[in-house]
Amino acid sequence: MKKISIKKGTLLQHKGDVNTMVYEVESGLLRSFSIDAKGKEHVFLFAPEGWIVADAIAPEEASELFIEAIEDSIVIVKERDVSSVDPIVLAKRISVLQNRVIRLMSASAIERYEAFLKTYPDIVQRVPQKMIASFLGITPEALSKAKGDKMRSSIKGI
Amino acid sequence: MKKISIKKGTLLQHKGDVNTMVYEVESGLLRSFSIDAKGKEHVFLFAPEGWIVADAIAPEEASELFIEAIEDSIVIVKERDVSSVDPIVLAKRISVLQNRVIRLMSASAIERYEAFLKTYPDIVQRVPQKMIASFLGITPEALSKAKGDKMRSSIKGI
DNA sequence: TTGAAGCATTAACCTAAATTAAGAAGTCAT
DNA sequence: ATGACTTCTTAATTTAGGTTAATGCTTCAA
Numbered sequence: 336m337k338k339i340s341i342k343k344g345t346l347l348q349h350k351g352d353v354n355t356m357v358y359e360v361e362s363g364l365l366r367s368f369s370i371d372a373k374g375k376e377h378v379f380l381f382a383p384e385g386w387i388v389a390d391a392i393a394p395e396e397a398s399e400l401f402i403e404a405i406e407d408s409i410v411i412v413k414e415r416d417v418s419s420v421d422p423i424v425l426a427k428r429i430s431v432l433q434n435r436v437i438r439l440m441s442a443s444a445i446e447r448y449e450a451f452l453k454t455y456p457d458i459v460q461r462v463p464q465k466m467i468a469s470f471l472g473i474t475p476e477a478l479s480k481a482k483g484d485k486m487r488s489s490i491k492g493i
Numbered sequence: 494m495k496k497i498s499i500k501k502g503t504l505l506q507h508k509g510d511v512n513t514m515v516y517e518v519e520s521g522l523l524r525s526f527s528i529d530a531k532g533k534e535h536v537f538l539f540a541p542e543g544w545i546v547a548d549a550i551a552p553e554e555a556s557e558l559f560i561e562a563i564e565d566s567i568v569i570v571k572e573r574d575v576s577s578v579d580p581i582v583l584a585k586r587i588s589v590l591q592n593r594v595i596r597l598m599s600a601s602a603i604e605r606y607e608a609f610l611k612t613y614p615d616i617v618q619r620v621p622q623k624m625i626a627s628f629l630g631i632t633p634e635a636l637s638k639a640k641g642d643k644m645r646s647s648i649k650g651i
Numbered sequence: 652t653t654g655a656a657g658c659a660t661t662a663a664c665c666t667a668a669a670t671t672a673a674g675a676a677g678t679c680a681t
Numbered sequence: 682a683t684g685a686c687t688t689c690t691t692a693a694t695t696t697a698g699g700t701t702a703a704t705g706c707t708t709c710a711a
Contacts (some may be wrong), residue, residue: 371599379595391587396584399591419585424577425583429549432590439597440630441529444698446605464659477698479660482598601666622689635668637690658707663700670695677688 336413341404348390348402352453355398356412357389358382364407364461367400368469378470381458382407389415405462445481494571499562506548506560513556515547515572517538520564522619524560536628539563539616544596547573553638563620603639 348355350370358365365382367390379400382388388397392413404410438447448471452459452492459467460476467479496519499505506513508528516523523540527547537558540546552573562568580645596605606629610617617625626636 369595369599370556371595372597377595377598379591391584391591391666393585393588399595417580420580422575422578422583422586425580425587426549426578427551429586429590430581431585432539432594433549434648436590436593437529437557437598439526439594440514440535441527441531441533459613463657466655469679474699475659476661476700480698510682621687623687632669632692633689634670639666641690653711654709655710656706656708658702658705660706662703664702667699668695669688670694671693673686674692675690677685681683681684681688 336350336411337411338411340409343404343406343407346401346405347404347410348400350398350401352398353394353395355390355415357387358402358411360384360385360413361409361411363404363406363412364458365402365408365409366405366462366466368403369400376469377472378466381455381462381466381470383458383461401413439472443473444477445485447471447473448478448481466485494580495568495570496569498567499565500501501562501565504559504563505562505568506556506558507546508556510556511553513548513550513573515573516560517545517571518542518567519565519567519569521568523566523568524563524620524624525560527558532629534629536624539613539620539624539628541619541640576606583635597630602629602635603643605629606636606639607609637644 341363347358347365348367360382362384364384365386366378367380367382367388368376368378370376380388388402390400392398394417426466444448448467451471452466464478465475468475470479473481486491495614499521503525505516506525518540520542523544523546524536525538525540525546526534528534538546546560548558550556552575596608599618600608606625609625609629622636623633626633628637631639
């Protein structure tokens with residue numbers, strides 16, 4: 336367990352790494368993301384101050400995710416020891432993921448964007464639009480259009 | 494903790510229920526699903542023999558999910574006590590959900606269907622197509638078409 | 652300071668999947 | 682057995698979002 340200071344753009348973890356760590360964000364902002372078979376990035380999680388990022392894989396498996404600093408950050412690095420983690424913390428993450436799966440299946444891009452704004456109002460200003468789009472599962476162009484449409488319709492009072 | 498026998502079609506849990514239980518399937522098949530704001534069902538999980546179904550919510554919260562028997566089933570019903578659950582079991586579920594989120598964002602309907610066939614080959618024959626479609630996040634019509642296209646292209650050897 | 656690269660926006664066009672509708676086949680309760 | 686449901690399939694049409702491309706802004710390294 337140690338504390339490290341990392342520059343914006345640094346990759347803390349690559350897909351395929353084994354014996355990965357647990358990263359607790361003291362200051363700054365991290366993201367985890369995957370790269371699919373077509374070479375496209377998909378943001379899985381944003382982790383601001385106080386959040387914990389780690390791959391959910393078994394101890395010896397290769398990681399699925401990349402972890403990157405979006406801002407200069409100070410991060411506490413710990414050994415992974417799943418069996419000692421509070422089950423309640425894990426259950427909460429399951430609940431979050433359950434809701435994300437349901438929302439991906441049932442809500443439109445705009446609806447998911449509005450839900451994101453409500454749930455993570457503090458993160459919106461700190462990350463590029465294209466990463467928010469990626470988190471929502473849409474293209475930056477589609478997000479840009481959705482925001483434009485939303486603005487226009489609210490001006491007209493529709 | 495008790496063992497119950499339930500008929501196909503029985504609802505074990507409704508959205509909004511509090512003090513929900515943990516259901517361990519001894520025989521038969523359960524599913525959990527949500528109903529969204531537009532009244533549409535979304536299958537969240539299929540649970541055949543040996544699987545456990547439970548809402549991931551905090552003890553006092555209202556449940557998000559319905560749980561229903563797809564076949565006549567025998568189910569062991571236990572009190573929910575998240576803090577006593579093996580963290581490794583929870584971590585595995587997180588891993589499954591992580592992959593599901595990533596696949597929902599990156600794979601097409603047909604790709605998700607093929608992944609489903611590989612991952613749950615035993616379940617495919619036991620549940621109606623429309624529930625598989627619902628699990629994949631597409632309409633029954635789209636799944637039917639995808640299967641037809643797949644068959645046709647494999648005949649032609651494409 | 653300036654040029655190159657990355658980012659956001661807009662628009663034209665294209666495609667995957669939703670919607671709607673209709674018909675065939677299976678299941679169920681009476 | 683018969684009629685009422687439900688499921689599956691197919692097809693026509695529509696729509697949300699993807700792709701491609703052009704334009705103006707930043708940012709940042711040389």
